[in-house]
Amino acid sequence: MAKRIFITGFWHETNTFAQTQTGMDDFRAYQYAEGDALFAAFADTNTEVGGVIDAAMELDLNLIPGLFAGAVPSGLITGEAYEFLLDRTLELLAAAGEIDGVLVHLHGAAVAVGTPEADADFLSAIRRQLPLTPIVATFDLHANLTQGLIAGADALVGYDTYPHNDMGERGREAAHLLHRMLWSDKRPEKVFRKLPFAPPPQVQGTSAEPAAGIMANMHDMETWGGIWSASIAWGFPYADVAHLGVGVLVQGDDIHHVNRIADDLALSIWHQRGNFDAGLIGAEEAVRSAIAAAEGPVILVDVADNAGGGAPGDGTTILSELLDQSAVGAVVVLCDPGAVRTAKSLGTGAMFSGNVGGRADDLHGPPIPLVGEIVFQEPVTYQRRGDYMTGQQINLGDVAVIQSGGVTVLLTEYKAMPFDADHLAAAGIAAETLKIIVVKSAIAWQAHFRAFAKAEIYVDTPGVCASNLKRFAYTRLTRDIYPIADDGVWPAGNS
Ligand SMILES: [Zn+2]
Known part of the structure; x- marks a missing residue:
């Protein structure tokens, strides 16, 4: 039996x-x-x-x-x-x-x-x-x-x-x-x-x-x-x-x-x-070196807004720098149901003008004004192909893509974890051809993007998944833990 x-x-x-x-x-x-x-x-x-x-x-x-x-x-x-x-x-x-x-x-x-x-x-x-x-x-x-x-x-x-x-x-x-x-x-x-x-x-x-x-x-x-x-x-x-x-x-x-x-x-x-040290670079310098890189894609890792780690996925710190420095061939994915609704009411081909991102809380940068053409507007579901959770069905809800100069902003209704380029492909964006790709992930992105990325830069952004743990106010720890404290205590007298 x-x-x-x-x-x-x-x-x-x-x-x-x-x-x-x-x-x-x-x-x-x-x-x-x-x-x-x-x-x-x-x-x-x-x-x-x-x-x-x-x-x-x-x-x-x-x-x-x-x-x-x-x-x-x-x-x-x-x-x-x-x-x-x-x-x-x-x-x-x-x-x-x-x-x-x-x-x-x-x-x-x-x-x-x-x-x-x-x-x-x-x-x-x-x-x-x-x-x-x-x-x-x-x-x-x-x-x-x-x-x-x-x-x-x-x-x-x-x-x-x-x-x-x-x-x-x-x-x-x-x-x-x-x-x-x-x-x-x-x-x-x-x-x-x-x-x-x-x-x-x-x-x-x-x-x-x-x-x-x-x-x-x-x-x-x-x-x-x-x-x-x-x-x-x-x-x-x-x-x-x-x-x-x-x-x-x-x-x-x-x-x-x-x-x-x-x-x-x-x-x-x-x-x-x-x-185990996290080497981080400020957003302004990170964007400058990505623009100056001889070839792309350069991955800018917005680790603090890691949607797969509990962050809202709507952080604007890097987007704001990309727009300020007039980057070309750059893409950012943001979860912003309100902006998606606006784009949907306007329709493909219309001009979008409004704030995007920074809405879930005040920890991941403010909403950023964005002006550009709506080049894609449709609901998107896809099946994950990367080797992480392969075969899983992902629903992004309604999706809008806004082209603002050289910067492409993909807006999603639902928060999903952008670990692989399927997000982009589903909205007609070929990741391999881009110069700069912003990922909101700590490590999971590597499974897919490392295959063709030419460089990667971990960016020191603010947010609930920041790599610098000293940014957080822990109140429930019962002992010193490294690197939150300068050292931990274990095992007593034997470290
Ligand atoms: Zn995990």
């Missing part, structure tokens, strides 16, 4: 500095599927659920769908939304009948109003309902891991890559770990180490040093006898929570062996903390 595996997911990276809260509308707008719709939404995608679906066929597991809810990274989850998702999940679990195992797909940096460790709370509620059933959870590389989260599952698997192009593979790994537990009746020892270290996402890329070497070392340890799995969660620093920071998780047969490996990994990260 095929084992019956309940599969469910709750995925949100919460930027507690963002000024708008995340409600059920935001989950429904991005990812919400229950029952068989969950399989329809994720089959053949490079996501955890997609990977589990593949593995279930090989391993002869009978998947019983719960729900999967994910929202674009944004502000605190409302108490109502969190309660609804948890209650609905438990309801579906209760209705699922006899269950042999559970797979739970989490982010690990979800914060709800009144529930700072939302992922741990979610997982432990499932555990309470099924105290003896094996549970395997997955988490994002940006998780702020806690002991509570680790305790809620029998084994856990985190993404190993950033940009995250191994989501499908990690889903498969989670299914295999669960299968191993079901057939061997063994559970791994789990050892967790938390570091007082929170590098900004910009320097967490796993294909560049120092993270690349650390991950390679970890993968080597995973091949050692008796080790089931190891993960490093590099943390999401835009969360004012006590459990902020890098976490190391090692799982295997022998507790002493697992302890030693976890300590070695944690210590090697700690000793390299000074190498």
Whole structure:
């Protein structure tokens, strides 16, 4: 008899500095599927659920769908939304009948109003309902891991890559770990180490040093006898929570062996903390050097307005410089439903004259006056082609493209994460032919644009995802964390 595996997911990276809260509308707008719709939404995608679906066929597991809810990274989850998702999940679990195992797909940096460790709370509620059933959870590389989260599952698997192009593979790994537990009746020892270290996402890329070497070392340890799995969660620093920071998780047969490996990994990260430095250049100088570059595209990275990290995606600091310096062949994507409505009422070919961007809050630059021709105006949906979340359907709502001199501004109704050039292609813009491309992303953009970009400049812009963590007023940290403080405290007297 095929084992019956309940599969469910709750995925949100919460930027507690963002000024708008995340409600059920935001989950429904991005990812919400229950029952068989969950399989329809994720089959053949490079996501955890997609990977589990593949593995279930090989391993002869009978998947019983719960729900999967994910929202674009944004502000605190409302108490109502969190309660609804948890209650609905438990309801579906209760209705699922006899269950042999559970797979739970989490982010690990979800914060709800009144529930700072939302992922741990979610997982432990499932555990309470099924105290003896094996549970395997997955988490994002940006998780702020806690002991509570680790305790809620029998084994856990985190993404190993950033940009995250191994989501499908990690889903498969989670299914295999669960299968191993079901057939061997063994559970791994789990050892967790938390570091007082929170590098900004910009320097967490796993294909560049120092993270690349650390991950390679970890993968080597995973091949050692008796080790089931190891993960490093590099943390999401835009969360004012006590459990902020890098976490190391090692799982295997022998507790002493697992302890030693976890300590070695944690210590090697700690000793390299000074190498995770974000080199940033001011907007004026960044735009000047992009214009002066011999060939393009030059990528200007607006990391502080990272729409994939909870920022509104409507920051105007770089756009304002591009217009002031009369850049040519430059493109900026902004989420601005109001300006899109105006453009829609005017129609393609008409002249647009009005303010764009800077509306969601006052942290990402002011609205900027823009005058130009409306060269495109249509609703846009597309399927993600880059190797990150491949196959996912993205809805930008109504889209308008305004051509103002040499600067092209693509305005979207809905906030979406512009990680790849599909945003541009869907509106008739060929990214390869541009001189300057502004991306609102920390690292995820690299998966697509590095293939043809000639240069990249990380720009020191203001916003809720700024790489300079000293810009933020943390109030809930319980110890010094590097580089927010000039040094952290771990392990006592041994750093
Ligand atoms: Zn992430």
